[in-house]
Amino acid sequence: MSSLISDPTGRKRMNKTLDTILKIAYSYAYRMLLTPLRLLPIQKRRVLFVSFRGKQYSCNPRAISEALLKKAKGSLEIAWAFHEAEKFRFLEKDGVKVLSDSSFEFLKYALTSRVIVTNTYYKPHLPRRKGQFFIRTWHGGGAYKRVGKAQNLPFWERMFVKMQQEGANVYLSSSRAFTDMTIREAFGYTGEILECGMPRNDRLIKGEYQEAKKQVFEYLNLSKNTRLALYAPTYRDNMDAYGQYPDFARMEKALKTRFGGEWKIAYRGHHVYYKNNVQAECLNATDYMDMQDLLLSADVLITDYSSSIWDMSLMMKPVFLFCPDLNAYRAERDFFTDIHSWPFPLSENDEELEKSILSFDEEKMKKAYENHHKTLGSFESGNASDIVADRINSECR
Known part of the structure; x- marks a missing residue:
């Protein structure tokens, strides 16, 4: 142990392990504190979007949200959560609910939205409720650098990744290789996959x-x-x-x-x-x-x-x-x-x-x-946004 502490690399690894264990403990404790909010009814026409953990209005969630706004024509409540919500108030003119992800209102939306769309690991401290539908779009296509379990992570880091991935009802895939190597192998996901391409790439394909x-x-x-x-x-x-x-x-x-x-x-x-x-x-x-x-x-x-x-x-x-x-x-x-x-x-x-x-x-x-x-085995067609928007509409009926 003393040699591990004196070695800078070992010290860094140990600190990262301790940090991960604390994150896991915090997440489980926070879920317990939110138990009363589980009594709130799920709103069947409410959809919540989060991109890069609330940092951006971008990527696949943005493409799906914009397609959904056109198709739903006001029949759905569409909300976005951000770290700095004030920067994104411009979305309100289109009827989008803008939330600060540090607010109590966000917690209510996170626990009552029928559909939640994210493009990376979701907040592990928030419980997943029966009756909610989680769409994980991820934020990359092809099959290049390793992610998830494929990185040969230590036990506690693998456990934390699993916590962040749990609850997904459907993943999106850009290619057969992405389905097999990333979603099935690296994420260990065995559920439904929409092999429709990345919604964010529709604009690229259409020029x-x-x-x-x-x-x-x-x-x-x-x-x-x-x-x-x-x-x-x-x-x-x-x-x-x-x-x-x-x-x-x-x-x-x-x-x-x-x-x-x-x-x-x-x-x-x-x-x-x-x-x-x-x-x-x-x-x-x-x-x-x-x-x-x-x-x-x-x-x-x-x-x-x-x-x-x-x-x-x-x-x-x-x-x-x-x-x-x-x-x-x-x-x-x-x-x-x-x-x-x-x-x-x-x-x-x-x-x-x-x-x-x-x-x-x-x-x-x-x-x-x-x-x-x-x-x-590319699945990109230029129509992924519409395909996912139609699926959300069907889940919100």
Whole structure:
């Protein structure tokens, strides 16, 4: 024990274990305190949405909510919960109930809504009631970095993940590989799956980019003729220690040489690690509301292990992987599928990234993307939002 405490890595691991145990104990105790609220009747026409634990109005919940608003035409009560509810009051003009997720009113809605839609782990301290219907959309497609039980987590962390996943009535899937590897294997889920694609990708497949691009370019203060490269690295367990950013000046020069035009690079931080540690050479897109708007507006995506590569490939746009910590990431987390089988040029340093950009072949990319979608068994059709909205309507009758 003394050697574990004196070792920084062991100390960090022990602290994380203790933190997880406390979270589990708190969750069970809080559920007990909420027992009286279980007496409140479930409202059959009430639907509650939460995106990225209340941080955003985005992703699959946003796409489903907007489709539901059009279809329900006022027949359903639609509510959203946020950390900073005041930022999202604009939704009220469309008849959406906006809640602070730290309020007592939110607790009432969480325990009385007939349908609850989330895109990540749900709040483990809130009980799941009989008569409620939970839709888990998740927030990524394809089959790339490992998640859930597939990460080989310690016992207490696996238990906490299980607590957050429990109660789901249906999951959404983007592909056969996602169904088998992520939902069945990693999440250990054995229930119903709607294999309809990701609702957030409907706009990408249909090419509905005009309004999104207008809003993004206004946000970033870009002229309409500017070409945009989006740099969006994924989450790491030790983000504070990650400082291996690409040489942005070199990247921009390569983009100009290969594709022509004037380029700007925007940095998008991951939703879990919400720090605006944007590099001086980049525009800051971390606080922009919806990642899909950024993908619709970008001409090129540079990332690493993020599932945004799946979304971008649906639009047949160039994706370049910059993975200077590939060996460490593989050892720590690993992948569902071999990263070298992905149809995106892989670079581990700036020189390789420059060469990948300069040698980019559009026709080769399109064929590789099409084969990739077939190999993973894509379910994307552009109609997922309507399919899920119809299912919610049927559950609320």
